[in-house]
Amino acid sequence: MADFRTSTLDYFPENILIDILSYLGVRELIRTGRVCKRWRRLVKDQRLWRAVDLTAWKGVTSRMLWVLLRQYLGTGLRCLLLRGLLLSARGGAFLSESWLKALSSTCPRLRSLSLLHADLRGLRSCQLLPTTLQVLELRGCELPQSFFTQTPPSPEKQAGAASTASTQQHGRGQTGKVPASTSGFAIETMVLDNVPSFTDLHLQSLASWLGQ
The missing domain is CATH 3.80.10 (Leucine-rich repeat, LRR (right-handed beta-alpha superhelix))
Known part of the structure; x- marks a missing residue:
């Protein structure tokens, strides 16, 4: 009889584990993160949030x-x-x-x-x-x-927001959607x-x- 090699979740690549964890709810994710340090790190992956x-x-x-x-x-x-x-x-x-x-x-x-x-x-x-x-x-x-x-923003805040939006649009090389307000x-x-x-x-x- 062929020998069966015991496998655990530790053998799975992290991308596969994250895909599995994505089916869990918030409570289950938090509980899963208490299993060990590795799982805690995986649970904090932003793809799950x-x-x-x-x-x-x-x-x-x-x-x-x-x-x-x-x-x-x-x-x-x-x-x-x-x-x-x-x-x-x-x-x-x-x-x-x-x-x-x-x-x-x-x-x-x-x-x-x-x-x-x-x-x-x-x-x-x-x-x-x-x-x-x-x-x-x-x-x-x-x-x-x-x-x-709505209260009008301060001139400094308005100028900063306009500068940020302009920088983002030039960085992407395309026109972004500008808020009407x-x-x-x-x-x-x-x-x-x-x-x-x-x-x-x-x-x-x-x-x-x-x-x-």
Whole structure:
């Protein structure tokens, strides 16, 4: 009888292991990273964190979001889906200005953000969201009256953004899509679903975007 050679996952190339890990959810990925140092390094590969869906993970707190941002999320993140605490027993806000600022700097390629049952009344304006967003979905969220009100950026910030955009376009050798708003937002698609606090003031603020 031929000898059978015992094989383990350690014999697989890392690209194959990453493909296998891509079928796991966020919770399973984090648990897998506790197996050994090699798996912890593989779990942090940014190819596994391009699209992160936390809507099925109930009870996500601001502390958990900070852990994810500091240890796992990075330049690979393109799409992020979050469920808030609006309908939970704990309630309250879980997105802070400091976390959103850190998200913008840590994940500069984030293009899509979907928020479900999130209390955003603690945020002064949507301008606190990452300016790289192209898709914004708000489902069952609570919004402050001034959420869509845009304040003009400072001359230094506006000049810096224009310089960065010009540099990126010349570097790529092609014309990029320039945001229509002077605030620097590049949002192309916005979904508002079952937002009870949405008023005419919000609608007027959104309409003013088209005139900029």
